[in-house]
Amino acid sequence: MLLTWLAVALPSTLGVLETPQLPIIVTLHGLFLIAIVTIINDVPNTNPRLNHVFIAITIGLIVSLMMISNSYLYLIYSVMMTSIFAFHTPALFCIGYIIFIHSTYLLIQFLIWQAGWDIVNAATFIAFHSFALMLTQKMLSEKKAKEALALSNTQLETAHTLLANAAAHDERLKLARELHDDVGHTLTSLIINLDIARRTQDEQQINRCYEQAKVALNTTRNVVSQKRSTDYLDLASTLKNLAEKTPRITVFTKIPAQFTCTNLNVAHCILRCCQEAITNTLKYAKATHFTIELTTHPEQLNLHLYDNGQKQTQFTLGNGLIGMHERVEALGGTCNINSMTTGFNITIRVPYGSNKSTFSR
Known part of the structure; x- marks a missing residue:
């Protein structure tokens, strides 16, 4: 951007060194630089109204330069501005701007500078403007596509996390039910049977089995509770x-x-x-x-x-x-x-x- 500004500002200024328009032209170039820097620094377009004001200012500055100095170089400014406008305005506005700025250029050349209808330069720069607009629009569409893809990937990852947790949740519930219904029931029956058997058989051996069964039942209950509580x-x-x-x-x-x-x-x-x-x-x-x-x-x-x-x-x-x-x-x-x-x-x-x-x- 700065190189483009220098490529237009320096030649156009050097061409009017001996004329009284020099201070005005230098001021207009400086104001143009300030305006485009302000617009570019707000690429997310967080303040659209202010950007629209500066866009109008830059258009006015380009037209003013065309009226003060007879040069087609200012259309280079316009090509740069077309690319910048695409980030802040609809494509239809950019097309309208291209038509307006070239119509204005032709009228200024014909009416103010008496240079006739400069159709060749106008047609050439219309092609440059159109190319800049199409290139910027393609870049914006690719940027939006990349953002949409990145967002979709993030959503897919979170969906995968949800599915994984849901599957783990179902598996834990299934395990908890099976432990409680099958193993727990079996161990409870074993405790009852051993309680009966110890009254008639070797109490020392049976008591040992009885205690082991109680421990197994408590362990099963703890596993079930833990599986549910950590879900x-x-x-x-x-x-x-x-x-x-x-x-x-x-x-x-x-x-x-x-x-x-x-x-x-x-x-x-x-x-x-x-x-x-x-x-x-x-x-x-x-x-x-x-x-x-x-x-x-x-x-x-x-x-x-x-x-x-x-x-x-x-x-x-x-x-x-x-x-x-x-x-x-x-x-x-x-x-x-x-x-x-x-x-x-x-x-x-x-x-x-x-x-x-x-x-x-």
Whole structure:
């Protein structure tokens, strides 16, 4: 960008060293540089209104330079600006700008500089503008495709984690039932039989068997209880992994230390809501930061999701946000969605008192 500016500013300035227009031209070049640097430094387009003001300023500066100095070099500025505009405005605006700037150039050449209709230079630079716009659009589409792929990969990883935990959950439940129903029943019968036998046979030997059977039964019960009580999804690690692998924006996680969620339905709901909120931020918010904040209370789990994107005064609930409401309400919770001054804000509350799982005979 700086090299392009120098390639236009230096020749055009050197050509008017002995003219009274020199201070004006130097000032216009300086203002143009400041404007494009300001626009480029806000590539995420976090402040679109201000960017639109600077875009209008740069267009005005290019036209002013064309009117003060007779040179087609200023169309090089315009080619550079077409690529920059593509990051902040729709493609239709860029096409309209190309038509406007070349029409203006032809009129200035014909009316002000009496140079006739400079069709050759205009046609040449229309081709350059079109090429720059197509190249930038292709780059933007590839960038969006890479972001979508990265987000899909992250969602697939979290889905795999959920499936793995669900499979482990089912396996643990099956093992717990089998231990309790089969082994536990057998050992209980053995204790009863030994209790009867010890009254009529060698008490020392039978007592030893009796005690061993009681130990085996207690061990079985402990294994069953442990399998049930440790059945949980490592939600904190899964959310942190989701945050680290989210493309383009920085995702912060605020999760209490030693946090665990043994209720798989609640964990699944929280994870899906975070995924949907991040997806919406990437698509619509034009944000640079997103925060996942979890707080726990004795009977309630609070999830706060927010970004620093644009304020949305009006929005409609799409399938994703409707699905988020349905997931939360199915657990007896609430989901509030609104747009703050600094971005999108989602607050979710779900019952947390049933988070601990126990098993008893």
